[in-house]
Amino acid sequence: MTRTEHVAIKGTREGLVLYLDPTADFGLLMNELDKLLEKSVQFLQGATVQCFAGQKKYTKDEHATLSTVLGKYRLEHAGWLTTEEVYVPSKGQAFATEGKETHHWEDGMVEGSCLFVERTLRSGKSVQFAGHVVVMGDVNPGAEIIATGNIVVMGSFRGVAHAGATGDRNASVSAYYLAPTQLRIADLVTRAPDDQDDGRGPEIARIKDDQLVVDAVIMNGRRGKVR
């Protein structure tokens, strides 16, 4: 993604969203937008764009200018987004100070800052992070991970997990072998069933209809942990 100071374009499942810095001068914004689109014109051509500029309201003339600039690159302006639509309602302000990296779109936890832990977490170890956590190893019983985003473990997960710790119900916990002591997502808590069956494949836990549900994850050509 091309980095400019006051404008940014990000992809979501509903299409492109154009972010305009509400504090910046409109002329400057259009200038930057022009440059940004020039660089990425082939990639973006023909798409529809929704715009977001916080609480800021622009004049009719400014709207027209924006549409012209977009039209120049054959982009269609598809209206404005409100703050509520851009931020996940329950989080909203929690991430306002984190900057652009940790914006959570409507569909939830698709991007954001991420912590890679490149070793096994043993008993007594606690990892807390504002964002996603990926562990390249196991998480043993007695260890815990608390993340405001998703948790992914490339190994066996036997410790305590809390994903979406600041209340994000779109968060998920996935592991190559998922057998946590306790699993929490946002405000829901559950524990593994007492009769554990070994040899299951990779699984993902997320919230569906106010319930924590664990599903198998299909990975290409791989079928579960070899035991």
Next chain:
Amino acid sequence: MGEVIVVTSGKGGVGKTTTSANIGTGLAALGHKVVLVDTDIGLRNLDVVMGLENRIVYDLVDVTSGNCRLKQALIKDKRFENLFLLPAAQTKDKTAVNPDQMKLLAAELKEEFDFAIIDCPAGIEQGFRNAIAGADRAIVVCTPEVSAVRDADRIIGLLEAAELMNPKLIINRLRPAMVKRGDMMDIADILDILAIELIGVVPEDESIVISTNRGEPAVMDMVSQAGEAYRRITRRIKGEEVPLMNLDAPKGIFDRLKKLVGIR
């Protein structure tokens, strides 16, 4: 230049002291110059297990605080000329020594001995930090119980944080018959969680209790399974490749006869 090896576990009662005594005696029996250091200040046991408690004059705290020279505190073993014990103090507590003093002591011991085996106290507090301060290598002792495995896991994490990498694992007091019935964690279960190199499995053996009470390490017992297990561990510590013992071999009448006569 010798090597300092700390024997630790986190949980109490899993056999750190017994393991230390047997590894030390085993290495001495192979001709190395060995010193056993008891760092369990206030709860000293290693001297009793070695049968040397009535010879203690000076102890670890006397050495680290400069009350006596190292040579004065070392107690020569009954059986081996080249095996020594540095006992812990019984009347003080863990705060009587600090990690820096232990580092100095370890450096001094390395000059003199081929191996210094440090018997670590249970827990993760100052006693543990003292014990690992001067160590080059660590051996983690664990029994096939979830609580012991949990604590061993924590200890491995703490060892790695203290830059004592690649600790080795000894599984102690395994009962093959119970494992077979599915009533006890098996070796694979433990290794699955701890994921460190296994250097020995010691079966539960009555002879350990007997030898501990007598003050004679089981490693010198040529008949018992535990003695054999410790001899193999000793050789692995020296870097030899030794296969793990076959613990579930059925004991037939001939084995029992052999045991009676004392040949293997």
